[in-house]
Amino acid sequence: NAGVTQTPKFQVLKTGQSMTLQCAQDMNHNSMYWYRQDPGMGLRLIYYSASEGTTDKGEVPNGYNVSRLNKREFSLRLESAAPSQTSVYFCASSEQASGNSPLHFGNGTRLTVT
Amino acid sequence: AQSVAQPEDQVNVAEGNPLTVKCTYSVSGNPYLFWYVQYPNRGLQFLLKYITGDNLVKGSYGFEAEFNKSQTSFHLKKPSALVSDSALYFCAVRDANNFNKFYFGSGTKLNVKP
Numbered sequence: 001n002a003g004v005t006q007t008p009k010f011q012v013l014k015t016g017q018s019m020t021l022q023c024a025q026d027m028n029h030n031s032m033y034w035y036r037q038d039p040g041m042g043l044r045l046i047y048y049s050a051s052e053g054t055t056d057k058g059e060v061p062n063g064y065n066v067s068r069l070n071k072r073e074f075s076l077r078l079e080s081a082a083p084s085q086t087s088v089y090f091c092a093s094s095e096q097a098s099g100n101s102p103l104h105f106g107n108g109t110r111l112t113v114t
Numbered sequence: 115a116q117s118v119a120q121p122e123d124q125v126n127v128a129e130g131n132p133l134t135v136k137c138t139y140s141v142s143g144n145p146y147l148f149w150y151v152q153y154p155n156r157g158l159q160f161l162l163k164y165i166t167g168d169n170l171v172k173g174s175y176g177f178e179a180e181f182n183k184s185q186t187s188f189h190l191k192k193p194s195a196l197v198s199d200s201a202l203y204f205c206a207v208r209d210a211n212n213f214n215k216f217y218f219g220s221g222t223k224l225n226v227k228p
Contacts, residue, residue: 004157031214040123042204042218043158050214058215090157098213099146099165105157
């Protein structure tokens with residue numbers, strides 16, 4: 001059982017380039033999330049999708065777009081990368097948006113923008 | 115507003131000794147509290163949660179957490195630390211008004227020395 005799978009694992013971009021981070025889950029979860037992790041700041045929510053066909057902004061959405069392609073897949077796009085977007089990006093999923101359901105995380109994408 | 119604080123960036127403990135990783139929270143409404151562990155180059159893994167009920171919650175790998183409403187704390191504990199417990203630990207609170215939002219602490223690095 002793969003859980004949450006993210007690709008790529010590593011990426012280096014030049015300022016202004018674009019890229020899409022891919023995420024897929026095989027647990028039939030309704031809710032999916034994108035977080036970024038920066039040293040000393042914990043995880044911050046970029047965007048989330050409560051169900052197929054819906055997306056909403058989190059704490060730090062500027063500079064990002066998302067697509068919930070189907071129930072399994074949730075992608076994150078950087079249209080014009082900036083050095084401030086250097087970070088580790090984590091995709092997560094949850095069975096449903098209830099108090100009981102924990103998040104299940106992928107192994108992350110380490111992005112460097114030069 | 116919901117928030118969590120982890121006052122210690124790092125905790126050092128000898129193998130076999132008890133360990134405590136501290137977390138305090140601020141919520142409006144009922145607290146939905148979680149602990150996650152992150153090993154190097156991996157995503158976060160769910161350890162345990164407090165939703166309601168007993169103040170002592172048991173989780174994975176022998177960890178437990180004590181919920182204290184009067185002190186607004188949710189400290190992670192283990193009676194006897196293992197070297198393999200060395201990792202980064204995150205406390206998180208779920209937004210009671212929007213279950214899609216988690217707020218993470220900044221993380222505590224646990225070092226267990228042989």
